Ligand SMILES: Cc1cc2nc3c(=O)[nH]c(=O)nc-3n(C[C@H](O)[C@H](O)[C@H](O)COP(=O)(O)OP(=O)(O)OC[C@H]3O[C@@H](n4cnc5c(N)ncnc54)[C@H](O)[C@@H]3O)c2cc1C
């Protein structure tokens with residue numbers, strides 16, 4: 001069984017800051033993490049490998065610092081890691097991203113199963129996986145919470161609110177993965193040490209035969225962002241302090257009636 | 263590296279752990295540092311002042327590139343009542359790079375990077391659960407279902423050293439052994455800080471406060487100027503805090519509103535809030551510092567001196583990290599990791615760390631038992647200042663008379679003398 005997992009490095013939402021003047025994320029101060037859904041996808045891939053044997057490869061397209069995400073995946077147990085990095089890939093929308101990934105996947109190898117996270121927590125479009133499936137011409141299933149192998153098919157349990165849905169797709173297949181019942185495993189120290197030392201193959205656009213540069217990055221994007229703005233910040237509330245209970249209540253009632261709220 | 267065994271494994275990438283790792287790696291040793299934080303220093307905290315001599319000793323050349331915030335050239339000691347404050351404000355033109363304010367997230371990340379560059383293996387994001395002990399000798403660490411072996415393990419795991427404690431190498435932490443610190447980091451621009459503290463970029467102030475800041479609980483507050491933020495927090499004695507039944511978060515919150523401090527942080531954004539234990543047992547509570555295959559460094563060993571107006575721990579953490587590394591080097595060269603060799607650690611520490619701890623052996627008791635310091639004296643100081651400057655047309659008095667008027671009935675003269683005398687001999 002050859003499994004490929006595509007992961008994206010995203011800013012840690014805990015530390016994210018927004019520059020309201022330029023209306024953009026301050027990426028420099030945010031730590032980066034592996035997109036949480038992609039970690040579930042990797043966990044699922046590793047479980048399948050443990051059960052059925054085979055190999056797990058992890059691919060990411062991103063800037064050079066995305067190696068940290070790949071090293072984390074290697075430490076978790078991936079057998080191979082591949083970085084696709086090129087300034088031509090920069091600034092793409094989902095269309096351009098899925099095209100670049102499609103080309104990179106074809107270069108990386110043949111896979112029975114390709115796993116994606118159901119969505120990336122920064123862009124949140126949930127479009128990249130399905131688009132890649134279309135480009136590859138393989139069956140797809142989205143929002144999986146579990147996968148069973150049955151000969152040349154996979155049974156996919158899908159995330160549903162009020163029922164259990166299990167669908168069958170033929171391999172090769174592309175499945176996007178939602179939150180699992182188990183948390184992704186923590187890498188052990190030996191694996192982390194090995195990850196620190198690993199040599200990483202980097203694919204650039206020039207390595208991808210027949211790639212059409214016009215379909216990459218910002219140039220290749222169908223969606224153009226016209227404007228970004230932060231929603232207005234809500235001002236601090238009013239505190240009534242250092243008053244006796246009676247005076248405080250009176251101040252509150254005065255305030256509310258002046259504001260015509262009561 | 264031999265596949266299965268390290269020469270030294272260090273638990274914790276705080277200042278003590280990274281200092282030890284740096285020194286060992288420079289000596290060409292195979293050293294692994296395991297830290298539970300996502301990145302080294304991610305969760306570590308301190309008040310804010312690093313006495314630089316220790317950093318210079320660790321890295322005579324590279325120290326100047328360290329992410330130090332501001333050199334402390336202005337020292338303010340403040341006594342506070344609920345509404346008033348009296349401060350002694352000293353500006354030192356003569357000090358030269360003696361101490362700097364620091365933020366741990368930056369400092370620890372940098373130290374860890376230096377240790378890594380020197381060849382140490384840094385593995386953050388893993389928690390050490392226990393020690394491998396074989397024939398009474400520490401032989402490695404356990405994390406999750408993994409075991410890693412080493413000739414020597416250095417615990418630099420900080421206050422509340424649970425790994426060493428679980429292995430029975432130190433006794434469990436008791437209330438009297440620790441103080442509790444909380445800290446807010448408040449972001450302001452560099453220019454505003456320069457203006458408010460009347461200083462230039464690169465230089466800054468340290469403020470120590472006693473009195474209302476801790477609501478009568480034994481302890482004190484501190485304020486340090488960083489490059490573009492202010493560290494404001496307090497350290498309280500755990501027993502006295504427990505007796506007071508006051509929520510610490512509330513005390514810290516009110517501290518920010520005291521008029522004497524609020525003016526410094528006005529308009530700033532709270533960017534960090536943290537709480538941490540501080541070893542306070544001092545000389546009397548020192549654990550056994552070494553065992554077969556094992557050394558304790560930094561807070562894990564209790565190397566902190568709190569004199570009320572300064573807390574020192576980071577410099578001792580660095581010195582003990584260096585001393586532990588030197589001891590490990592000696593052991594590796596001899597190929598012997600037993601107590602008989604490792605006891606030289608204690609002599610290495612004797613001259614400075616242990617000597618200081620011995621000298622200030624009574625400071626903790628003084629600070630926690632001298633109750634007038636927290637309520638009465640700040641009140642007296644504020645009243646005396648007010649009486650001295652008060653001119654309302656009534657017949658004037660000599661200063662001596664005013665002192666008498668201020669003190670009388672509040673506190674027996676004998677107590678004042680006793681507190682002064684004891685303070686002089688304890689702090
Ligand atoms: C309305 C809108 C407009 C946008 N317009 C632009 C624009 O004009 N220009 C621009 O630069 N950006 C734009 N973006 C951002 C950009 O489209 C996305 O960040 C990027 O294409 C990936 O999509 P996503 O983050 O939504 O991923 P999703 O589709 O949510 O990701 C699903 C899964 O795909 C995989 N995946 C995603 N990205 C990668 C990757 N790089 N490598 C490997 N696997 C990956 C992961 O498994 C992930 O879990 C826009 C976003 C939105 C929401």
Ligand SMILES: Cc1cc2nc3c(=O)[nH]c(=O)nc-3n(C[C@H](O)[C@H](O)[C@H](O)COP(=O)(O)OP(=O)(O)OC[C@H]3O[C@@H](n4cnc5c(N)ncnc54)[C@H](O)[C@@H]3O)c2cc1C
Nearest residue numbers: 274276277278298308309310311390420443560561575576
């Ligand atoms: C409020 C406050 C104010 C202070 N003010 C000052 C001051 O102004 N000047 C000064 O010099 N000192 C001050 N100190 C003391 C100083 O901060 C400490 O002495 C110093 O941080 C000790 O460093 P350390 O490396 O020994 O421990 P720590 O800095 O606590 O580092 C311990 C490391 O071990 C890791 N760790 C712990 N357990 C495990 C485990 N099981 N597995 C893996 N990793 C683990 C932690 O993640 C951490 O990185 C102050 C302390 C406090 C709390």
